[in-house]
Amino acid sequence: MCVYKTRASLHKRYIVLYxxxxxxxxxxxxxxxxxxxxxxxxxxxxxxxxxxxxxxVGCRSCVAVCLAGGEEEVLQLADxxxxxxxxxxxxxxxxxxxxxxxxxxxxxxGIAKLIENTDVILSLGCGVGAQVLGxxxxxxxxxxxINTSSxxxxxxxxKWKERCVGCGDCTIQLSGGICPIARxxxxxxxxxxxxxxxxxxxxxxxRDCAWQLIYDRLRLKGRLDLLEIILPPKDxxxxxxxxxxxxxxxxxxxx
Numbered sequence: 683m684c685v686y687k688t689r690a691s692l693h694k695r696y697i698v699l700y701x702x703x704x705x706x707x708x709x710x711x712x713x714x715x716x717x718x719x720x721x722x723x724x725x726x727x728x729x730x731x732x733x734x735x736x737x738x739v740g741c742r743s744c745v746a747v748c749l750a751g752g753e754e755e756v757l758q759l760a761d762x763x764x765x766x767x768x769x770x771x772x773x774x775x776x777x778x779x780x781x782x783x784x785x786x787x788x789x790x791x792g793i794a795k796l797i798e799n800t801d802v803i804l805s806l807g808c809g810v811g812a813q814v815l816g817x818x819x820x821x822x823x824x825x826x827x828i829n830t831s832s833x834x835x836x837x838x839x840x841k842w843k844e845r846c847v848g849c850g851d852c853t854i855q856l857s858g859g860i861c862p863i864a865r866x867x868x869x870x871x872x873x874x875x876x877x878x879x880x881x882x883x884x885x886x887x888x889r890d891c892a893w894q895l896i897y898d899r900l901r902l903k904g905r906l907d908l909l910e911i912i913l914p915p916k917d918x919x920x921x922x923x924x925x926x927x928x929x930x931x932x933x934x935x936x937x
Contacts, residue, residue: 716744716745716748716750716751716808716828716829716830717748717750717828717829717830718750718751718755718759718806718827718828718829719826719827719828719829719852721759721762721766724759724763724804724825724827725763725766727804727825727855728763728774728802728804728825731801731802731823731825731855732801732802733801733802734772734773734774734775734801735774735775735777735799735800735801735802736763736774736775736776736777736800736801736802736804737776737777737778737779737793737796737797737800737802737803737804738756738759738760738763738776738777738778738779738804738806738827739756739778739779739780739781739784739793739803739804739805739806739807739815740752740753740755740756740778740779740780740781740784740806740807741780741781741782741783741784741785741806741807741808741811742780742781742782742783743782743783743784743785744808745806745807745808745811745828745830746780750806750828750830751805751806751807751808751827751828752780753780755806756778756779756780756806757778759806759827760776760778763776764776777796777800779793779796781793781807783811784805784807784808784811784812784814784815785807785808785810785811785814786814787814787817787818790814790815790818790819791818797819797822800822802823802825803815803819803822803823803824803825804824804825804827805824805825805826805827805828806827806828807828808828808830808846809826809828809830809845809846809848809852809854809861809864810830810845810846812824812826812828812852812854812859813845813846813854813859813860813861814845815859816854816858816859816860816899817859820858820859820899820902820903821902821903822903823855823858823859823903823905824854824855824859825855826852826853826854826855828852829850829851829852829920830846830848830852844864845861845864845865846861846864847861847863847864847921848921849863849916849918849920849921850920850921851916851917851920851921853871853913856908856911856913857896857899857900857908858895858896858899858900858902858903858905858908859899860892860895860896860899862892862893862896863916865890865892865895866883866891866892866893867883867885867886867889867892868885870892870893871913871916872912872913873893873909874891874893874894878891878893878894881894897909
């Protein structure tokens, strides 16, 4: 029987989360560091999407332990967004829910009734959780509220698929909830390379073209206009390529 467990190590002001996957024969450990996006960036994403009914979806697993997207952080963010809405007469109606694990579809499907009455979904799960939430509700845009270093999601028993490279600057709201950095073999941000055939990547016929998936998802959502937004070169100083990353969380803030 497979078991997931999490533990946090707090050294001074540095918060590090270890996620362990354990089975009878093998144990694999992944280091995950997550950080909530700045409030102005979150507000900007919501305003760009429009709508007044906002659902903030948190996660009780990884991001909860690193104090970024658990139930307490979800409620704190909801209060800050309500305060902004009231001060600017936005008329936002903000509701919240925190899932046991946002990266698993069975938990995501349990909030279908809440999703029906929602204009904007703001995920405070890791990059993997936000993408899986988008897969379960492909007709909706899922806004990422976390910049994360999560690695993958379960595809089946004993199988995982990479969904997030932990770039530190998540923009999946512009690509239908699919990360082109993790899913495209060439890590292209602004459209396909032109070498794909039949929806498959030229690198391997067994691999889906990430930009075909993105196009199909955006077409389903009626948001092909997002393809017209050109992203600047990725700032890789926020990723592992810029050296070891440290997230510092002020544990007194908002308490």
